[in-house]
Amino acid sequence: MKNKxxxxxxxxxxxxxxxxxxxxxxxxxxxxxxxxxxxxxxQLQYTDIxxxxxxxxxxGIALGLSxxxxxxxxxxxxxxxxxxxxxxxxxxxxxxxxxxxTVIAFNAALRNVGISxxxxxxxxxxxxxxIQVRLLPPC
Numbered sequence: 001m002k003n004k005x006x007x008x009x010x011x012x013x014x015x016x017x018x019x020x021x022x023x024x025x026x027x028x029x030x031x032x033x034x035x036x037x038x039x040x041x042x043q044l045q046y047t048d049i050x051x052x053x054x055x056x057x058x059x060g061i062a063l064g065l066s067x068x069x070x071x072x073x074x075x076x077x078x079x080x081x082x083x084x085x086x087x088x089x090x091x092x093x094x095x096x097x098x099x100x101x102t103v104i105a106f107n108a109a110l111r112n113v114g115i116s117x118x119x120x121x122x123x124x125x126x127x128x129x130x131i132q133v134r135l136l137p138p139c
Contacts, residue, residue, distance in 0.1 A: 005126050009119065013126075016113040023101055024109050026072055027087050031127035033069040038107075038124040042100045044086045046077055 005013075010032070018025035030041055034054070048055045052070055054063045065073070073086055080088065085100040107124065114122030 005119070005122075009117070010127070012117050013110070013113055013119075013122065016116065017109060020109050020113070023087055023090075024106060026076060027101070027106060028110070028124075028127050030069060030072055030087075031124055033066055033072070034063065035128075036063070038103050042085075042087050042103055042106070044100075045084055046073075046086060047084075048086075049073060 014025050014028055017028050027038070027041060030036075031038060034041070036044075036054075044054070049065070049070075052065050052067075054065050076086055077083070084098040087101045089099045089101045089105075091101075091105070103124075110122055110124060114120060119126075
């Protein structure tokens with residue numbers, strides 16, 4: 001499995017996830033903007049955000065959020081003002097319950113997207129490696 005994906009591959013994955021679900025696309029983006037595991041990200045609630053800090057009390061840490069990550073959260077909150085979870089499920093599995101999306105469902109969507117673009121072993125960890133820096137040789 002290659003550890004890094006290119007910016008183009010990252011963006012292609014994001015666009016294909018968006019065609020399936022904006023939640024999947026936003027989760028992929030959020031993972032790239034933060035140092036949070038997917039299993040933690042799906043459990044995040046809007047009450048975990050205070051100004052530009054993410055309160056991860058289950059880990060005993062608070063993380064500062066980038067303006068991009070905070071913007072993503074604020075956009076989702078505006079669009080889904082009654083949601084409890086930042087990445088809340090809308091599937092028939094939960095009907096009228098407030099439940100987060102599942103890691104299993106996200107990974108299934110990600111796996112299908114990866115296969116469709118020739119990346120057979122893509123995982124949520126690849127969102128962390130979205131920028132592959134290529135240094136040019138000195139002139």
